[in-house]
Amino acid sequence: MIRKTLAILAVMTPAAALAHDGLEIRDAYARSANPQTAAAFMVVENHRDVDCQLTGVSSDAADMVELHTHSEQDGVMKMHKIDGGIAIPAGGEHTLARGGDHVMLMGLKKPLTDGDIVALTLDFGPCGTQQLDVTLDNDRAPEKARHGHKSH
Numbered sequence: 001m002i003r004k005t006l007a008i009l010a011v012m013t014p015a016a017a018l019a020h021d022g023l024e025i026r027d028a029y030a031r032s033a034n035p036q037t038a039a040a041f042m043v044v045e046n047h048r049d050v051d052c053q054l055t056g057v058s059s060d061a062a063d064m065v066e067l068h069t070h071s072e073q074d075g076v077m078k079m080h081k082i083d084g085g086i087a088i089p090a091g092g093e094h095t096l097a098r099g100g101d102h103v104m105l106m107g108l109k110k111p112l113t114d115g116d117i118v119a120l121t122l123d124f125g126p127c128g129t130q131q132l133d134v135t136l137d138n139d140r141a142p143e144k145a146r147h148g149h150k151s152h
Helices: 002-012 143-147
Strands: 023-034 037-046 052-054 056-058 062-073 076-081 086-088 093-096 102-108 117-123 129-135
Touching (some): 023 129, 037 086, 056 062
Antiparallel strands (some): 023 037, 037 093, 062 076, 117 129
């Protein structure tokens, strides 16, 4: 009961509460397809006047956490680690989404179920670090399916 209450409160927390040092994280959630792995998705907004770089992510929930992306190779979509991080341009944003860039948690210390909270530490190098709690939501539809296409 307490876990579900915390999950509801986390979802109801305004996005502004997730802003730190000019970086704002919104629409964050996680999914887990099997007991060993999970993926986290979010939008990172950079309100600074300098570019920032998401260089890594850590979590006590998994043995290994990496930034991953999908790319097509010989007509087949493959997932692979991102070397060098993800650029978040000054005054811009970057979306970590299903089928694209995302946070990959491997070697989960325990299987995750809907409503579980996963604590992440996002490392933006010289732009600082940010703590983030994401709720596991295996039923959440991809952003464009929920809201339609959003132009930038």
